Structures are given as structure tokens and as C-alpha cells.
Amino acid sequence: MKKHWSVFLTTFMSLLLASPVAFAASPAPQVNAGDTAWVLISAALVFIMTPGLGFFYGGMVRSKNVLATIMHSFFIVGMISVEWIILGYSMAFGDDSAGLIPGVIGSLSKIGLAGTAGQIVSGTSIPELAFVIFQCMFAVITPALITGAFAERVRFKAYALFTLLWSIFIYNPMAHMVWGGGKLFALGALDFAGGLVIHILSGVSGLTLCLLIGKRRGYGKLPILPHHLPMTVLGAALLWFGWFGFNAGSALGANELAANAFVTTQAAAAMATVSWVVCEWLHNGKPTILGAASGCVAGLVAITPAAGFVAPIPAVIIGLVGGAICYFAVAVLKAKCGYDDSLDAFGVHGIGGTWGAIATGLWASTAVNPAGVNGLFYGNGGLLVAQIISIIVAYLLGGIGSFVLFKIVNAITTFRADEEEETSGIDIVEHGERAYSQSIMTGESLGLPNEFNKMN
Template sequence: MGIDTGNTAWVLLCATLVFFMTPGLAFFYGGMARSKNVLGTIMQSFFLMGLIGVEFCLLGYTMAFGDDISGLIGGLNKLGLEGVGTAVMEDTGIPEMAFVAFQAMFAIITPSLISGAVPGRMKFGAYALFSLIWAICIYNPMAHWVWGGGFLAELGALDFAGGLVIHILSGVSALTLCLLLGKRQGYGRIPMLPHHMPMTILGASILWFGWFGFNAGSALGVGQLAANALITTLLAPAAAMVAWVVVEWMHHGKPTVFGAASGCVAGLVAITPAAGFVTPLGSFWIGVIGGVICYFAVAVLKNKLGYDDSLDAFGIHGIGGTWGAIATGIWATTEINEAGANGLLYGETDLFVAQLISIVVAYALAVVGTFIIYKVLSAVMEMRLDKNAETMGIDISEHGESGYNQSSL
């Protein structure tokens, strides 16, 4: 099969949209951080565009999409993108190099999401090394299990654009890491409010913009499937935003801008695994329920259990991704995607069971893998800032810079 120029142009365009999501995430998290930590928080996303970009092209792609080895990992036949340059993917007619670019953007943003649980208290060197090892040992194998022909794919699990691989892995790992690091100084005793809400709204808007490439690009071509994924990526976050704001209004008495941004992202997370498998009406209900579930995870569960997930990486990505994976097993239909399967609402149970098993596997990998990586690194290096450095803020203590030029009297 020759190169399909339309499909190729679409995938390349979507790859650049997904690339833009990581700076969007940096703004989203940066605005929610305290002013003394804004640069360090942004750096935790921005730097991974370089670090994981190198790792995935040289090693990660072959681990995820190389020749399958016993359903567990890809072989090294594509190490350093060996042999990829002239290959064309048969089903879609796109150069494999375009697929590499698209998948690289997914690999970059996934560990960046973890940073939302630890701003202001983790040393930058420790964070960078943790992210690199996490990408190699946790992300790459999971990507192979689901997308590269591994055992979860053989089981029948569906994940259109990353609910299992991206959001559950990063969200659960974020919770594990923040528990291992411990709470920020003064957490629960002094206000730790977002310092720049316009920056956060800008970041959320960029994320939504890029997410159209994230989900619709996963169709790997121009056509009905891409159009469906784009519409569901509009409808689900819109519904989740409205649901979050309404519930927040009823619960706390005021509809907040921060709530609207959080609800939007929660809906985007929830629809990600299902975008190419469900109808628009199904995406509406996934968004509504996802917005409500994530709101209570952030506003009630976190406070009740007392863990310091600073920017709600687990409450939105972990919980939202879990709901999205479950919802795929409920609303998926072959009427939308013949390569998928029918969920509970269409009279079949196999997919739902496969989704539940895959969720358990993703949770186990994230918790155990993160715990082991943290313990190994903490044995040879300091993971957390000391008290004085944390009080000063990571901008000055870790990077020697300040996000804002301020004069003091």
C-alpha cells in the first residue's frame, strides 16, 4: 500500500496538536501552583519534552511497538528507530515515522501529568530521573500491553487514546508518589491557593484544543471515525464542565472558574479511552457522570482521606481515567467502530470484564512500579527539598530564578 497523503497530513497535524498540550499542561499546573513555585512547576512539564522525547525515539518506541515478546514487551528491532524511516503502515497508508511522532507526544505528556501531585516539594534532579525511569519501566510496557499487541490487547481491552495507558498510570502513580513524599509544609493549616487563575484557564483551553488531536488523531486517518472522536471530545468535556459547576454551586454556594477548568479536563480524561468507540449520546453521559465523580474525588474524598495531591492529578486523571475505562465497557458499540466491541448496553459482557481486569493491572503496575522506583532512588539521592528550600520555593532553591520580578519594601 502506498502513502495516503490525506491520512498522513491528518496524523502529522494531530501530532503537533498533542505536542502543544504539554506546554498547555505547564500553564495549567503553573497557574495552580503558588507564585514561588511557578517556574519549577512549569519546568517539570517543559523539560520532559526534551528528556522523554529523546528516550522515546531511541528506546521507548521499540519497547512499545517493536516485535512482540510473549505479550509482555516489544523487541529491540526498532531500537533508535532502526528500519522505521521507509516503512508504511498497511492499514492506514501513513509513514511509520508519522506514527512515531504521534506516539512520542503521548509518551511526553504522560509522566508530565504526575508532576501535578508533587509541586513545591520534590527536587528537580530527583523528579527528572524518576520520570525517565518511570517512562522506561512503567509507561513503555503498558503501552505495549494495550496498543502494541501485548496481553491486554489479546484479552480484548479497548483504550482508544489513553485512559489506561496515560491517565490511570499517571494519576495512580501521582497519588503513590505524593504519599511517599509526604505533605507540603503547612498543608491543611495555611491557604495554598492558585496564584494565577488566568494562566490556569489558558492552560485548560490549550489542553482542550490539543485534545482534539489527542483523540481524533488516534483514528490514524481522515474519515467517520476521526469525526466521531472529535465530536465526542467536544461533547463529553462540555457536559462534564457543566456538571462540575452545577454540583459545585450546589455544594459550596458559588460556581468557580477553577471548577469550570477542572470539570473540562475531567471530561476530557473520561472520554479519552472511549472517544472512538461510543456514540455522541454515550459521550454526553460519560462526561456528565465523570464530572460529578471527579468533583467529589477532589472536593470530598481528598479532604476526607487527607492526602496532599496538590493539583489533583489523581482526582482528575486517576479517577477520571478509571471511570472512562469502565464507561468504555458500558457504552462501546461496533456501530461506531467495527474494530471495537459491544459493551454492556449492547448486550455483551466480555468487554466490560476485560476493562475491569485491565484497570486492576494498570493500578498494580502504577503502585508497585512507582514504589520500587522511589525506594531505589531515595536510597542513593535526596528526593524531597529540605525545610528551608521548600519555604523559599523551588524557583529560587532549585533553579535560581524567580517567576516574577517583585520589589520588596
């Protein structure tokens, strides 16, 4: 009997001695319902941005091309979502150390989202599948932004093939380099929600394509006017609304950082709306609703890389400068250089994203986000250097990559619509449908000359 008690007491004491170690061990990561809900809601907000972009762009083209322009955005929601699930997520966020090209492309072990179910994203309290769908919406809208540069003059087959290849060979590697643990991440570059990955990359790619494709017929000689500005304003409002998910959702939790990103997003967009309109008023003599809509988007673009790293007052300054320089790029630079960036993809996204990436290097503060680093104005010039290097990489990848892909696609199928197709309108030629009754929307019903009818 004494022997049994001795064994029992020995076992009991051993458990007591071991228990502090067990109690001190780190608990397994747990999914937080609030954080998960916020990320899923943010994904839905970012989703609505792409159809919103379709309206934003669609209102600025002529009535004969409005459906084709909206189709460019809407079709991408389907095509790129499938690409992302099958291949894109693994390329962008697969393990870098086992990557297909370490530092540039992640491991392909997550093809088809293999191994993501039941996993929690490191450093967060959200399921990996919530992160997958949130990032899917980023992958969707990025190539849609490019379409504004070549609107009204491309064939759908070529556009679809180029967009698919661009997403695989340009977007996915850039996302991995910045967000997936690749070379620019290791360099120390900061991009909270996509100034480098989304706006510079799409803006520079758009500029490259509009130069390669050439100007719209009649550009600079005949009036090429927006056909439906209320539609454009609706699109801008949807973009502004969705952008809160875009930026604040990138905190990956319902927390103070998300609140900061929400406030800085509003601050920059509001200030850029004012600064664009004031610049336009001083330059052209009239403030326009198109200018206000463009200004808000310029501010949203500029704050995107910095939203989770800067305080509200720097965000106001970023918006102030962003609205002014984007207006200059659209109203002055484009006219002087003579390129036909139809809906100012480069002037707003390329230039705005560049300024935003630089501004992050100036005003980033660890007081706002301890996971970041201080910028130049807080004593660390190294971040600005990293930002500039990353901007150069984004310009080179977007420009050279788009040039190569354009040549490949154009060798397979002609990219540009011919003169007769462009005159008739891309809607009827490529899609066999019209947005409006001809009796209402064409110059013919107004007694305008035939040349005007051809342009509109």
C-alpha cells in the same frame, strides 16, 4: 517461421491466462497524503498539550514555585522525546512475538527507529515515522501529568531521574500491553487514546508519590492558594484544543472515525464543565473558573478511552458522570483521606480515567467502530470484564512500580526538598530564578505578615 509464431502465440496466451491473477492480487499499501497530514497535525496538537499542562499546573501553585512547575512539563518534552526515539518506541511497538518479554515488552529491533523509514503502519495508510512522532507526544505528556501530585516540594534531579525510569519501566510496558499487541490487547481491552495507558497509570503513580513524599509544609493549616488563575485557564484551553489531536488523531486517518472522536471529545468535555460547576455551586455556594477549567479536563480524561468507540449521546453521559465524580474525588474524598495531591492528578486523571475505561465497557459499539466490540449495553458483558481486569493491571503497575522506583531514586538522591528549600521556594533554590518581581508578587509589598510570605 511457423515455429516462431507458435512460440509467440503460446507466450501471449500464457500472459492472458495469468493476467486475471495479476489483476486480482492485492495492491501494495500506499501512503495517503490526507491521512498522513491529519496524523502529523494531530501530533502537533498533542505536543502543545504538554506546555499547556505546564500553564494549567503553573497557575495553581504559589508564585515561588511556578517556574519549577512549568519546568517539570517543559523539560519532559526534551528528555522523553529522546528516550522514545532511542528506546521507547521499540519497547512499546516492537514485534510482540520476538519481544524482550512477550506480552509485556516488544522486540528491541527498532532501537533508534531502525527499520521504520519507508514503512507503512499495518492497517493504515500512514508512514510509520508519522505514527512514531504521534505516539512520542503521548509518551511525553503522560509523566508530565504525574507532576501535579507532588508539585512544590521535590528536587529537580530526583524528579528527572524518576521520570526517565518511569517512562522506560512503567509507561513503555503498559503501552505495549494495550496498544502494541501485548497481554491486555490479547485480552480484548479497548483504549482508544489512553485512559488505561495514560490517565490511570499517571494518576495512580501520582497518588503513590504524594503519599510517599508527604504533605507540603503548612498544608491544611495555612492557605495554599493558586497564584494566577488566568494562567490556569489558558492552560486548560490549550489542553482542550490539543485534545482534539489526542483523541481524533488516534483514528490514524482523516475519516469518519476521526470525526466521531472529535465530536465525542467536545460533547464529554462540555458536559463535564457544566456538571463540575453545578456540583461545586451546590456544594460550596459559588461557581468558580477553577472549577470550570478542572471540569473540562475531567471530561476530556473520561472520554479518552471511549472516544472512538461510542456515539455522541453516550459521550454526553460519560462527561456528565465524569465531571461529578471527579469533583467528588477532589473536593470530598481527598479531604476525608487527608493526602496532599497538590494539583489533583489522581482526582482528575486517576478517577476520570477509571470511569472512562469502565464506560467504554458499557457503551462501546461496533456501529461506531467495526474494529472494536460491543459493550455491556449492546449485549456483550465480556468487554466490561476485560476493561476491569485492565484497570486492575494499570493500578498495580502504576502503584507498585512507582513505589519501587521512588525507593531506588530516593536511595540515590533525596527526592523531597528540605524545610528551608520549600519555604524559600523551589524556583530560586533549584533553578536560581524567579517568575515575578518580589515587589509585585509577595505579601511583603502588601504589608502582610511574614508567615504569609513564607507560604507564598
